[in-house]
Amino acid sequence: EPEVTQTPSHQVTQMGQEVILRCVPISNHLYFYWYRQILGQKVEFLVSFYNNEISEKSEIFDDQFSVERPDGSNFTLKIRSTKLEDSAMYFCASSEPPRADTQYFGPGTRLTVL
Amino acid sequence: DAKTTQPTSMDCAEGRAANLPCNHSTISGNEYVYWYRQIHSQGPQYIIHGLKNNETNEMASLIITEDRKSSTLILPHATLRDTAVYYCIVSPSHNTDKLIFGTGTRLQVFP
Numbered sequence: 376e377p378e379v380t381q382t383p384s385h386q387v388t389q390m391g392q393e394v395i396l397r398c399v400p401i402s403n404h405l406y407f408y409w410y411r412q413i414l415g416q417k418v419e420f421l422v423s424f425y426n427n428e429i430s431e432k433s434e435i436f437d438d439q440f441s442v443e444r445p446d447g448s449n450f451t452l453k454i455r456s457t458k459l460e461d462s463a464m465y466f467c468a469s470s471e472p473p474r475a476d477t478q479y480f481g482p483g484t485r486l487t488v489l
Numbered sequence: 490d491a492k493t494t495q496p497t498s499m500d501c502a503e504g505r506a507a508n509l510p511c512n513h514s515t516i517s518g519n520e521y522v523y524w525y526r527q528i529h530s531q532g533p534q535y536i537i538h539g540l541k542n543n544e545t546n547e548m549a550s551l552i553i554t555e556d557r558k559s560s561t562l563i564l565p566h567a568t569l570r571d572t573a574v575y576y577c578i579v580s581p582s583h584n585t586d587k588l589i590f591g592t593g594t595r596l597q598v599f600p
Contacts, residue, residue, distance in 0.1 A: 379532070408587070410588075412530075417590050417591065417592060418527070418533060418576075418588075419590070420588065420589065423587060431587060464530060466532045466533070468532070468533075477523075477535055478533075478535065478588060479535060480533045480534065481532050482531055482532050483530070483531070483532050
């Protein structure tokens, strides 16, 4: 069964460093998402992406964050200058037309900012 | 903010049916009810969704009341692997964007 994959599974970085989290969505899906979950807290929406542009973003998704679909398979989340409070699990998700609201999630990347 | 209310936790014996309630009294006519679950910090997993009719798939059944203000997710024969946090989410059918997760119900299946 097709699944969303994410790499790396765990990323440790120093505060102020840039990180890129990578996702490979399910191949025929056209809608892509990033969510995050701080330890012990709710899953929070960050951004959605469709047709090579952001369709919606949350207040969390400030200028430090960016997303890109550099080729036909990868979908990346970049954090330009990490902060301690960026430590969280980051989940990528994808969905297919016409039902964009049934989203399939990857296993997550645990980001630890020291 | 999440527009649903769920109990914080529930227990269920293995092999028995798990019935997870959800209140969504402010649901709009175009909003679907979705259920996802999250097993121990893994990515959320889609379970089932419905508009007003009851739905069943290989994972679960979804019972929606006639006034659509509440629903129940039923796992007919719970196993230990069903131990997870279960999220009830309402979302417009045309929505291409965010799922808003609440705190969900932590279901513990015991032997």
